[in-house]
Amino acid sequence: MKVLIVASALTLVGSCATLSHTEKLQNIKDSIVFTDANIINNYANTITSAELNTHVYKFSADEFEGRRAGESGHHKAANYLKNYYIKEGVASPLGTDNYYQNVPESFFNDGIKSSPNVIAYIKGSEYPEEVLIISAHSDHEGYTEDAIYNGADDNGSGTAALLEMAQAFKMAEREGLAPKRSIVFLHLTGEEVNLTGSRYYIEHPILPLHNTIANLNIDMIGRVDDSHESNPNYIYLIGSDRLSTELHYISESANENFTKLELDYSLNSENDFNQYYSRSDHYNFAKNGIPVIFYFSGTHDDYHEPTDTAEKINYPLLQKRTKLIFTTAWYIANNKKRIEVDQDS
Ligand SMILES: [Zn+2]
Numbered sequence: 001m002k003v004l005i006v007a008s009a010l011t012l013v014g015s016c017a018t019l020s021h022t023e024k025l026q027n028i029k030d031s032i033v034f035t036d037a038n039i040i041n042n043y044a045n046t047i048t049s050a051e052l053n054t055h056v057y058k059f060s061a062d063e064f065e066g067r068r069a070g071e072s073g074h075h076k077a078a079n080y081l082k083n084y085y086i087k088e089g090v091a092s093p094l095g096t097d098n099y100y101q102n103v104p105e106s107f108f109n110d111g112i113k114s115s116p117n118v119i120a121y122i123k124g125s126e127y128p129e130e131v132l133i134i135s136a137h138s139d140h141e142g143y144t145e146d147a148i149y150n151g152a153d154d155n156g157s158g159t160a161a162l163l164e165m166a167q168a169f170k171m172a173e174r175e176g177l178a179p180k181r182s183i184v185f186l187h188l189t190g191e192e193v194n195l196t197g198s199r200y201y202i203e204h205p206i207l208p209l210h211n212t213i214a215n216l217n218i219d220m221i222g223r224v225d226d227s228h229e230s231n232p233n234y235i236y237l238i239g240s241d242r243l244s245t246e247l248h249y250i251s252e253s254a255n256e257n258f259t260k261l262e263l264d265y266s267l268n269s270e271n272d273f274n275q276y277y278s279r280s281d282h283y284n285f286a287k288n289g290i291p292v293i294f295y296f297s298g299t300h301d302d303y304h305e306p307t308d309t310a311e312k313i314n315y316p317l318l319q320k321r322t323k324l325i326f327t328t329a330w331y332i333a334n335n336k337k338r339i340e341v342d343q344d345s
Contacts, residue, residue, distance in 0.1 A: 028246050032253045032331070040330050043172050044258060044323045047164045049315040052322065055160035056222065057310045060152035067151060068142025069190040069197075070105070070113030077138055078116050081159075081187050085120040090166050093121045093184065093206050103189055103200040110193065115139070117197045118187040119206060122169050124333070125178040131207045132333050133184045134325070135198070135281055136162050136218040137191030147306035152313055154303065157222030158295075159187060161322040168326060179333035181213065188281050191219070198281035202288060213338050214247060215292045216329060217282035221321045222313035225298030232314065234262040235321050236296045238276050241268070244291035246339045247332070251293055254327040259320050267296070291341060295325055 019027070034040060058080065065073025082099040085092070092099045100116035108115070118138065124130060136158030140151030150156075166185045172178070184207065190196030202209070224232040241248035255261055267276050277283065282292035297317075302308040332339055 025245065029249050029253075032246070032249050034253065034257045034327075034331065037257055039177070040327055041258060043168045043330075044326050046168045046171060047319060047322050047326060049319040051164055052160045052318050053310075053313075053315045055163050056152055056156040056313055056315075056318075059159050060150040060156040060310050062148050062150070066142040066149040067138060067140040069115040069139040069193060070108065071142055073142070074115060074139055074189065078118050078187070078189075081118045081138065081163075084163055085166065085185075088167055088170055090120045090122060090170050090185070092119055094119065101201065101204070101206060103197055107200055108190060108193065108196055112190070112193060115189040115197075117189050117201055119184060120166060121182055121184045122166075122173055122179060124180050124182040126180040127338070128182050129208075129211050130181040130338055131184055131212045132181055132329060133186050133212055133215045133285070134162055134165060134218070134329055135186040135188055135215060137189070137197065137281055138187040139189050139192055139197070141192060141304060149304070149306050150309050152310040153220045153222045153297075153300070153308050155191070155219050156310065157220060157313060157318055158218030160318070161218050161221065161325060162187065164322055165326045165329065179330070180335075181333045181338075182207070183329060183333050191281055195281050195284055198284040202284045209288055209290065212285070212290050214244070214332055215282050215285035215290055216295065216325055217280055217285075217292060218295045218325065219280040220299075221295050221297045222315075222318045223297050223300050224314060224317070225300055228264075228298070231262065232317060233260075233320075234264050234297075235324065236264045236267045236276075236298060238268045238294040238296060239282060239286060240293045241343070242277070242291075243286065243289065243343050244339050244341050245343065247291045247293065250331050250339070251324075251328050254331060255324055258327045259324040261320060261324060289341060291339060293328070295321065297321070
């Protein structure tokens with residue numbers, strides 16, 4: 001009798017108790033399956049090192065004068081982005097040929113003149129109201145009498161990644177594979193001045209925030225930092241597990257399936273000295289409960305110096321890192337259900 005009672009008690013525990021934390025994690029992991037891996041890979045492969053190179057050189061050229069928000073060089077850079085989207089046939093959610101969300105001078109401090117966020121999108125085919133935002137800031141430090149701050153890594157690298165991903169998603173759409181959810185390509189201004197462009201966007205969202213399901217933000221992904229000199233096949237991910245466990249494992253699975261980078265989470269620690277989680281535009285989305293991943297390859301001697309130039313970018317690595325973001329975005333935009341928020345930090 002005794003043995004039987006124990007056995008049935010065990011059965012009871014096994015069947016009725018809530019799932020353990022480990023079991024929940026395993027269920028989330030098991031639910032993430034890239035069923036169309038070959039198709040996704042074909043589009044990811046249209047993101048090339050050569051095209052990223054062209055965009056970074058162009059975007060960090062002297063003619064854009066260091067892209068200081070509100071200055072003529074940044075306006076020229078914004079115009080370059082707009083013309084690119086028109087050429088590629090990628091629309092704006094603001095309507096025909098209107099790719100600018102103007103951030104007024106009154107919203108900036110320190111006398112910075114008005115300056116645009118640039119926005120383009122591909123409309124979702126099944127859940128168009130649900131929106132994934134992929135972002136990168138377009139502004140930088142401008143110039144002095146002596147030098148232009150070209151900002152090739154900061155943030156020509158992230159900008160180039162957005163342009164290449166937009167082209168790849170557009171190609172898929174043309175070939176009958178529009179994303180199920182809408183994907184927004186958002187080039188934010190005024191990141192270098194207190195994350196102003198993203199603060200403005202959050203206060204004046206073009207597509208509703210309650211249906212903005214995630215933000216993948218890119219700021220400097222073209223270089224190799226000192227601690228990875230001997231193993232450059234890496235990227236830092238920050239924030240991926242803070243609001244959505246599912247987002248974290250989608251990202252891990254995308255990497256496992258397509259890119260096999262070392263995903264370095266050391267800067268994601270809540271005690272990290274640098275507090276990168278709060279230091280680029282994604283933070284304004286995270287503060288509003290929107291799950292984010294911040295993609296970053298670390299600082300270097302040329303950080304915020306005129307020497308952050310295009311020939312120092314590692315283009316094959318930039319390509320690989322962009323593919324990780326692209327395949328992660330593909331899954332988020334095409335999965336059967338919207339990603340779940342289950343954490344609150
Ligand atoms: Zn930056």
